[in-house]
Amino acid sequence: MIKSFIDACNNQIDGIKVTYDHMMWIWFSFVDKEGKHYFYRTNVWTIATELMKLIQPWFLGYGLMTFVSHDAVMAHAVFVMAIATMSLSIIFGWRASQNRELFIGQSVRTLDHIINKRFFEKELGLHIEENELLCQSSMEKGRERAEKINHAAIFMGVETAITLVVTFTILVFLKPVAGLIILMTLIVSVLFSLYMNNEVMTKADPIEKEYRAIVRRRNELWHNVERVLSNGKGEAEVKDLDRRFDIMLNREDGDRDVWLGYINHTPTREFANLVGTAAVVYYVGWQTFHGTATQSEFLSVYSWAGAVMIQVRLFARIERELAFCIPAVKRMRQALDLPKRVVDAPDAIELPDDLVEVTFESVSHNYKGGNNVLEKVSMTIGRGKSVALIGPSGAGKSTIVRLIQRYMDPVDGRILVNGIDLRKIKLASWQRLIAYIPQKPQIMDGTLRDNLLYGLSADEKMAWDDERLWAFVRRFRVDFGSRLNKGLDTQVGKHGVELSGGEAQRVMIASAAIRNARLYIIDEATSSLDAESQAAVQDALYELLASGASALFIAHRLSTISRCDDFVVLQQAALAKQLGVPQVEAVASSQHQLSDISPTFRRLAELEGITVAA
Ligand SMILES: Nc1ncnc2c1ncn2[C@@H]1O[C@H](COP(=O)(O)OP(=O)(O)OP(=O)(O)O)[C@@H](O)[C@H]1O
Ligand SMILES: [Mg+2]
Structure with a gap:
């Protein structure tokens, strides 16, 4: 019995520790120096305001006594004092509100700044294996809830605490016994809060997880709205989301259970408060009745005891808000606290802006410790060479692309840039030399010009006036005719929704080409172009490579890589293992040579009806 009570207490203390830990995290992460300044000033003004307010019942009581004793001079003096202190409380309150507003504005800004900064610092979108944790919905929700905690708990909570402490201190000073009774009521209230906090925290976590899954699903459906509608699934999806919501709401220990459970417990606390207040009023009333307390003391204690109880109730609301918000914040915190996906070695070197050669030395890689998708590749x-990487779907081509850009390090083997292990190179200096054209265009909302110049610094952008930019991008067929009603200032829409697939690809290619990189990585980037545009874009790309840049072309269609210098054929690691052959099926410096040694290449050539000339 005693042991289970101690265990229960320990659990509750643990729950409180978690809440405290998250609040401190928010405070230290999101309240900057300026925010703290406003915060402290607000508190000083709040204390002053509360003091002015709390003195009012005393004036009222004393004023009444002057009426009874017909002391006109004192009555007027008290009246003037009451008006003066009330005026001061208005002025102090106004100053507190000003600082509070400044604090809120500052902390929202800091919150946004930190989230954005950490997102890119930790390259959260590129933690390939933590997708569930890093989904947009958990970040958005965590952000919104952290803001709420910041306002409700840290801010409102501190304000409530100040009022409570000031009122309580005056009460103890004036009537110690009344103070003791209130203290006991407060203890009951705090114990109750600890209990409820722990209850809700443990039960709300799984609900929160399910809710996040629903939001994730909804976001995905919105993003893929074309697929939903073209399959006639709109209504079915709404129903399915409703169903999932209903389950979350109504199951045992679901949303309703938890919060109704919480609400059902609140009358207990309210009654404890009522008993406490009643005891204080009775005690001071009794004293007044017997002449050991004045009427003014009675009125003051009566109103202060009421004020303490109001603050206790406010605390309960804040505590509910905390329990409601913390799980989402916890989740966002886990995401933001993820380590950087790759970290520069302490002695990492800066790569000079020079031509590059990239070598894979017996590289193996897998995801989440599964089977190797690359096996000793x-x-x-070569420097200034264009290499075509050919291979069936799932062979690991995009994995190679990710490894070259160091989204992650290989589990085995080495990747060398100009003979230096990639892990010993400062990542930023390597990234500066690469232009990557992903398979799926990543166009951003804005103008055509914004998208074309995206990869350049502000200074570099200055060098690209409209004439030069047109001359350059026209080669990549970025002249979409009448579509560009405002020329380079034409809006392309969110995710480039106002562009066709091929137009978006051409913008991406031109945008990469403008960067004047040393290594181009081109992942199936011309797949949506018609034959004529493709040929033009290919010409422009090869012209670009004439500067000595290297290139890695990934292609399913052999026609797009006929002009490459070298060819690498990759097969699936599992198949190679089964056949007992290396995963790199063939390396050759001409398609003719390749057709001699690579069955995969011959199969592809045959399927495309390509005859390789000797
Ligand atoms: N984030 C990931 N987590 C787990 N497995 C992954 C992940 N990304 C890729 N894989 C697996 O690794 C293998 C290689 O994938 P990769 O994307 O590199 O293939 P690919 O050669 O680019 O294929 P495609 O031609 O279809 O684009 C596949 O079996 C794939 O399912
Ligand atoms: Mg791929």
């Missing part, structure tokens, strides 16, 4: 992208 060796290949070279």
Whole structure:
């Protein structure tokens, strides 16, 4: 019995520790120096305001006594004092509100700044294996809830605490016994809060998880709205989301259970408060009745005891808000606290802006400790060479692209840039030399010009006036005719929704080309172009490579890589293992040579009806 009571207490203390820990995290992460300044000033003004307010019942009581004793001079003096202190409380309150507003504005800004900064610092979108944790919905929700905690708990909570402490201190000073009774009521209230906090925290976590899953699903449906509608699934999806919501709401220990359970407990606390207040009023009333307390003391204690109880009730509301918000904040915190996906070694070197050679030395890689998707892969992208990487779907081509850009490090083997292990190179200096054209265009809302110049610094952008920009991008067929009603200032819409697939691809290619990189990584980037545009874009790309840049072309269609210098054929690691052959099926410096040694290449060539000339 005693042991289970101690265990229960320990659990509750743990729950409080977690809440405290998250609040401190928010405070230290999101309240900057300026915010703290406003915060402290607000508190000083709040204390002053409360003091002025709390003195009012005393004036009222004393004023009444002057009426009874017909002391006109004192009655007027008290009246003037009451008006003066009330005026001061208005002025102090106004100053407190000003600082509170400044604090809120500042903390929202800091909150946004930190989230944005950490997102890119930790390259959260590129933690390939933590997708569930890093989904947009958990970040958005965590952000919104952190803001709420910041306002409700840290801010309102501190304000409530100040009022409570000031009122309580005056009460103890004036009537110690009344103070003691109130203290006991407060203890009951705090114990109750600890209990409820722990209850809700443990039960709300799984609900929160389910809710996040629903939001994630909804976001995905909105993003893929075309697929939903073209399959006639609109209504069915609404129903399905309703169903999931209903389950979350109504199951045992679901949303309703938890919050109704919480609400059903609140009358207990309210009654404890009522008993406490009643005892204080009775005690001071009794004293007044017997002449050991004045009427003014009675009125003051009566109103202060009421004020303490109001603050206790406010605390309960804040505590509910905390219990409601903390799980989402916890989740966002886990995401933001993820380590950087790759970290520069302490002695990492800066790569000079020079031509590059990339070598894979027996590189193996897998995801989440599963089977290797790359098995001892060796290949070279020579200096100034364009290399075609050919292979069936799932062979690991995009994995190679990710490894080159160091989204992650290989589990085995080495990747060398100009003979230096990639892990010993400052990532930023390597990224500066690469232009990557992903398979799926990543167009951003804004103008055509914004998208074309995206990869350049503000200074570099200055060098691209409209004439030069047109001359350059026209080669990549970024002249979409009448579609560009405002020329380079034409809006492209969110995710480039106002562009066709091929137009978006051409913008991406031109945008990468403008960067004047040393290594181009081109992942199936011309797949949506018609034959004529494709040929033009290919010409422009090869012209670009004439500067000595290297390139890695990934292609399913052989026609797009006929002009490459070298060819690497990759097969699936599992198949290679089964056949007992290396995963890199063939390396050759001409398609003709390749057709001699690579069955995969011959199969593809045959399927495309391509005859390889000797
Ligand atoms: N984030 C990931 N987590 C787990 N497995 C992954 C992940 N990304 C890729 N894989 C798996 O690794 C293998 C190689 O994938 P990869 O994307 O590199 O293939 P690919 O050669 O680019 O294929 P495609 O031609 O279809 O684009 C596949 O079996 C794929 O399912
Ligand atoms: Mg791929």
